Amino acid sequence: MTGYDALLAETVRIQGHAGDQLPAYLARPLNPGPYGGVVVIHHMPGYDEPTKEITRRFGVSGFAAICPNLHWREAPGASPDDAAAATRAAGGVPDERLVGDVDGAAAYLKSLTSANGKIGVIGYCSGGRQALLAACSLPLDAAVDCYGAFVVGQPPQGMPRGMQPIVGLAPNLSCPLLGLFGADDTHPSPDETAELEKVLATHGKTYEFHTYEGAGHAFFAVNRPAYRPEAATDGWQKILDWFGRYLSA
Amino acid sequence: MCTYLTEKIEISGSGKGRDGWFRLSDATVYFDHSMHAQAGHTLNIDFLNPGQGPSARVAVELTAGSARALAEAILTTLATAPPDLVDS
Numbered sequence: 001m002t003g004y005d006a007l008l009a010e011t012v013r014i015q016g017h018a019g020d021q022l023p024a025y026l027a028r029p030l031n032p033g034p035y036g037g038v039v040v041i042h043h044m045p046g047y048d049e050p051t052k053e054i055t056r057r058f059g060v061s062g063f064a065a066i067c068p069n070l071h072w073r074e075a076p077g078a079s080p081d082d083a084a085a086a087t088r089a090a091g092g093v094p095d096e097r098l099v100g101d102v103d104g105a106a107a108y109l110k111s112l113t114s115a116n117g118k119i120g121v122i123g124y125c126s127g128g129r130q131a132l133l134a135a136c137s138l139p140l141d142a143a144v145d146c147y148g149a150f151v152v153g154q155p156p157q158g159m160p161r162g163m164q165p166i167v168g169l170a171p172n173l174s175c176p177l178l179g180l181f182g183a184d185d186t187h188p189s190p191d192e193t194a195e196l197e198k199v200l201a202t203h204g205k206t207y208e209f210h211t212y213e214g215a216g217h218a219f220f221a222v223n224r225p226a227y228r229p230e231a232a233t234d235g236w237q238k239i240l241d242w243f244g245r246y247l248s249a
Numbered sequence: 250m251c252t253y254l255t256e257k258i259e260i261s262g263s264g265k266g267r268d269g270w271f272r273l274s275d276a277t278v279y280f281d282h283s284m285h286a287q288a289g290h291t292l293n294i295d296f297l298n299p300g301q302g303p304s305a306r307v308a309v310e311l312t313a314g315s316a317r318a319l320a321e322a323i324l325t326t327l328a329t330a331p332p333d334l335v336d337s
Contacts, residue, residue: 044251045282075303081284085295086303088255089277125282126251149251158254217289218282225287 006030007059009052014068014108017100024068024105025052027059034116036141036247037109039102040067041123041130044088046080047071050223054124061240063120063247064112068105070098095133095166102134116249120175122239123148124220129166135177136169142246144178144239147217149187152195170199176206178242180235182215182228210238252290255279264296264307271305274298283310292316 009027016022025047029035038058042051047069058065070093075083087093106119120142123131128148135143145151150159152167177200181193188196190211200207212219212231219228220235256278264273275297283291291310298305311319327335 043282044253045284078303081308082303082306084284085277085297085306085308086299088279089257089275089295089297089299092253126253150253156254224282224289226289 004031005060007056009056009059012066012108014066014104016068016104017097020073022069022072022101024066024108025055026064026066026108027052027056028064028112028114029059029062031114033064033112033114034249035114036063036116036118036120036243036249037106037112038063038065038243038247039105039109039119039121039134040065041098041102041121041127041134042067042070043124044084044092044126046084048080050221057236058243061243063243064109064114066105066109068101070101093130095130095164098130099134099137102130103138106138106140116247118142118247118249120144120243120247122146125149125218132173132177133166133169135175136166136172138174140175142175142178142243143173144180144242146180146220146235147182147185147188149192149217151188152192152199167196167199170196170205171203173200173203173205176208176242176246178238179207179209180220180238181209181211182217182219182231183211183213184216187217208238208242210235252279252281260296266305266307268304271301272298273307274300280313284308286310286312288312 011023012026013021014024040055055065055067071083071087074090075086118141121131121134122144124146128145131143132145215228215231218224218226219231258276260276262273263270273296277295279293294309296307
């Protein structure tokens with residue numbers, strides 16, 4: 001007989017940046033805990049079903065996970081792809097607003113009676129960069145950056161507002177960082193992730209980077225040609241081990 | 250990767266979306282992740298009318314080769330149409 005493994009997954013309202021109310025997808029075990037919380041940052045294509053599935057996976061794995069709808073303000077009530085297009089047309093999610101929304105999501109998780117007070121953050125692609133940004137801007141307990149680009153190096157001309165490389169924030173990294181990358185990825189390239197590693201080591205940060213051979217960008221994405229089952233399976237194990245290690249009471 | 254760079258132009262015309270025909274006022278063009286097309290990145294065009302809300306949108310996702318072929322077909326069509334019929 002296994003333990004009680006019931007799960008609740010639903011849309012809730014959280015208070016984000018500037019006090020804005022926005023929807024967020026919450027998935028948590030129904031046992032009393034205590035257990036840690038994970039903020040899931042959705043990628044630029046939006047607050048979509050694959051990202052909600054990722055959020056549920058953290059719930060199944062024993063964490064309270066929440067994914068705020070970062071595109072809500074530009075397109076309240078719109079489908080994820082329409083909202084993503086509207087946000088893109090408006091210049092994307094500003095870094096300051098992202099940090100405020102993650103902060104609000106973390107506060108929501110900490111307010112749960114099942115919370116142990118530990119919060120992690122994870123993001124994929126644009127969300128990977130944003131996860132690192134959040135971990136350098138907020139007091140968190142663990143962070144995972146999955147192939148986030150534009151962390152180091154010079155951005156191309158015309159990058160939208162407030163979206164600059166964030167390697168300069170690395171001294172402020174507040175928690176251990178797990179980085180998962182593909183060797184065939186060009187954004188970020190292995191050279192770029194090596195550069196980030198050097199900066200983290202220089203500042204005495206706790207980190208662990210893994211680069212998967214035969215994988216490129218978006219290798220976790222089960223609905224894209226970039227999906228690489230071996231890398232994704234191993235990557236998931238590393239993510240859950242990382243959060244298990246650093247988000248336990 | 251998410252490329253972020255976006256071309257934005259004002260346009261005039263009509264598009265057929267989820268709820269039927271509507272006036273178009275803007276278009277965005279970008280090369281980035283696709284939502285539906287099975288490719289890493291596609292040339293994406295959103296035909297929009299922001300005044301009618303974010304769902305007033307006709308979206309296409311094309312491979313780079315298809316996008317170039319379409320661009321050439323558009324220019325060829327305009328070049329070969331009777332000049333007196335082609336508005337600026």
